[in-house]
Amino acid sequence: MERHRQVAWTERAAGVMPAGGFGNFDPSLVIREGHGARVWDEDGHDYVDYLIGSGPMLLGHGHPEVVDAVQGQLSKGMTFFANNAAGIELAEVICDAVTCAEQLRFVSTGGEADMYAMRLARAHTGREKIIKFEGGYHGMSAESLMSLAPTRLQNFPLAVPDSAGIPESVRDLMLIAPFNDAEFVKGLLDEHADEIAAIIVEPLQRLIPPAPGFLEALREETEKRGIVLIFDEVVTGFRLAYGGAQEHYGVIPDLCTLGKIIGGGLPLAAVAGKADIMAHFDANKAGDAGFTYQVGTLSGNPLAAIAGLKTLEILRRDGAYEQLRQNGKTVMTALENHLTNGDIPHQIVGDPVLFDVVFTASPVIDYRCVLHANADLARCFNQTLREQGVLKPPSKFYVSLALTDDDLAHTERAIAEAANALNHN
Template sequence: MVNTSIKTTKSEEIFAAAQKLMPGGVSSPVRAFKSVGGQPIVFDRVEGAYIWDVDGNKYIDYVGTWGPAICGHAHPEVIAALHAALEKGTSFGAPSVLENVLAEMVIDAVPSIEMVRFVNSGTEACMAVLRLMRAFTGRDKIIKFEGCYHGHADMFLVKAGSGVATLGLPDSPGVPKSATSNTLTAPYNDLETVKALFEENPDEIAGVILEPVVGNAGFISPDAGFLEGLREITRDRGALLVFDEVMTGFRIAYGGAQERFGITPDLTTLGKIIGGGLPVGAYGGRKDIMSMIAPAGPVYQAGTLSGNPLAMTAGIKTLELLQKPGTYEALDRITKKLADGMLQVAKETGHAACGGQISGMFGFFFTEGPVHNYEDAKKADLIKFSRFYRGMLERGIYLAPSQFEAGFTSLAHTDADVEQTLAAAREVLMSVTSYQLPVTSD
C-alpha cells in the first residue's frame, strides 16, 4: 500500500496568505488547482526528477517547470555554470558573447532558423512573430487552431487552450473585438477548414501558427499528412507557416518537431528549454524575413532583459547536455514506459483512457478517444481526472493540475520512478469512484 499520509499544513497556510497578496494566490492561473480541487502545494526545492514542498513531502515531478527541466531540476553542471556567470553580473542590457554562442547553437539545431532574436518569454516571442508575419506579407489575418495556446496576448486569446480551458473562461474579458477580428480559427488536424478559410479570405491571410504537437489542450499529435498539408497550403497561397515550438523545441527532438516530422516552417518560436530553467523566449526563421526586425529593418521589437547573461548561460549548458549520444533515445524509452503503462493500468482497472507520447512529452485523457483536436479533448471525464489527480498527489506523484496540459519527463527520471508512479495509479484507479472532489477555497 502506498503511503497517503502526506500533510500539507504549511502549504495551506502560505497559500491562504498568498490569496490576500496576489490574484487567486498565484502568479499564473493553472497553478491554483481550480480544475482539480483543493489547494496547491507550495514548493521549497527541486532536484533531479523530484520536488519537495514546504512541509518536507517529496514528489516525483512530471511537470518539470512546464517543460524546461529536460535534464532534471537543478542539474549540477547548469548550476555550476550559473554560479560562474553570477560573479560577472546578473544583467548587462547590452550585447554579450553568450548571445552569439546560444544563437549559433539554435541556428545549427533548428532547420527553419537562419537568424534568431532572443526575448524573455514564449508569449513575447509569439507576439513579435505575429507582427513580423503581418509586416512581411502585408496582410493582417492569421489562422490559429482551437486549443492551441500561444501566450496571453489579446490577438491569441481566441479558442485558446491551457489555463483558459482549465478555468472554463470563454476567452478573456478585456480583449476587445478589434484585437481578435483578424484571428481566424480552425480545428486542429482539419486541413479542409484551413483551405476554406483561405478561400473565404483571398490574399488576406498572413500565415498559420500552431503547436506542431499540441501540449496546451492536453497531448495531441498531428495526424499523418496534417503538417505536410499546412506547408503546401501556405506555400501555394503566399502565406507563412509558423511553428510554435515553445514546448516541443529541443524536447521531442534536438531540432524540435520540424526535425522530428521533416517539415520546415518559415518561422519558429522557442522558449523553456533554451533558457535551462530561467525566463527566456526566442523567435527565428528565414534570413529574408528576420532581416525586417529592428534595427536591421522597420519592424520594432525590444526588451531590456532580452539576451540576459544568466538565461543564455543556462541555455547553452542545457543544450550541450542534450547533445550527448543517446539522450533522446533515453527520453523516449522512459516516457513510453510511463505512457503505455498508464493506459494499461486504466484498462485493467476498467477506465476508458487514451493518450500517447513523443520523446519526453506525454499525455492521456479519460475518454475512449481517439483525440484529434480540442473538441475531442473536451469529451474527457474531468471529474474523474480531478479525483485521479488528488489521489496521485496524495501518493507523492506531481502531475500537471489540468486535464488540458501535457506532461514532461526528464533525463533524471528512472525506471523505479515510473514503476512507483504506475503502482500509485493502479491504487487510485481501483478506488477512484470513492473519492470526493475537494472543495476549492475561494
C-alpha cells in the same frame, strides 16, 4: 519538521495575489525545492515531478553542470542589455539545431515570442488576418487568447475571446480552425487568401499529435500563397527531438518560436526563422514601412543564455533523447496497463516526451475531443497521483531525463492506486 507550513504560505499568498497564486496552477501547493526528478513541498512531502516547471527542466532540477555554469557567470554579472558572448553563442547553437532558424531574436517569454512572430508575419506580407487552431496555446497576447480554451463553442472560423479586456476588433483578425482538419484550412485559405498573413500552430497541439499529412498540407498551402507558416515550438523545441517538431515531423516552417528548454530554467525565449522575414527587425530600417520594433530589457541575458547553452550541450550527448523517450514509454505503458485492467475508458494521447490520459472512449484529434472527455475522472486521477507523491500539471505528463528507475517504479505504483481510485469513485 514543522508541519502545515504550506497552509501558512497559502494564506499569505491569498493576501497579496488574486486567487492566491502566480497564475492558474493549484495555489495550495508551495514548492520548497527540487533536485533531479523530485520536488519537495513546504511541508516536506516529496513528489516525482512531471510538472518540471511547466516544461523547462528537461534535465531535472539543479543539474550540477548547469548549476556550475550559472554560478560561474553569476559573479561576472547578471544582465547587460548589450550583446554578450553567451547570448551570441546560444543564438549560434540554436540556429545550427533548428532548420528554419537562419536568424533569431531573444525575448523573455514564449508568449512574447509568439506575439512577435505574428507581428513579423503581418509586416512581411502586408496582410492582417491570422489562422489559429481552436485550443492552441500561444501565450497571452490578444490574438493568442482567441479560442484558447472556449467553453461556449462557436461555429468555425469565428473566434471566441477567452479573456476580458481584448478589443472587439481583434476577433475579426483571427480565423479559427479545428486542429488536424486540413480540408477546413484549405477552404479558409481559398476564401480569405489575400487577407491572411500567417497560420500559427503548435505542431503537436497541447498533447494532440498531428494527423499524417496535416502539417505537410499546412506547409504546401501556405507556401503556394505566400503565407507565413509559424510553428510554436515553445514546448516542442529541443523536446520532441534536438531540432524540435520540425525535425521530428520533417516539416519546416518559415518562423518558429522557442522557449522553456532554451533558457535551462531561467527566463529566455526566441523567435527564429528565415533571414528575409527576420530582417524586418533590423533597426537600421526604422521608419521603413516593414520595420518591426523589437527590443526587451532582459533579452539574451547571459545567465539564462549560459543555463541554456549548458542544457543544450547535455542534450547533444549520445543517447539523451533515446533515454527521454524510454522514460516516457515506461510511464505510458504503466498508464495503459492499469487503466485497461481497471476497464476505464481512456486514450493515452501524445508523444513519449509529453502526454496524458484523456478519459474518453473516442480517438482524440482536436480540442473538442478533449473538452468532451470526462473531466471529473481526470481530476480524481490527478488528485490520487498527487496524494501518492506524483506531481503533474492538470493535463500533461512532462517527462525528464532525471527520472531514475526508482522514480519510475514509484510512478507506476501511484498510477495503480489512481486507477483503483477511479473504480471506487
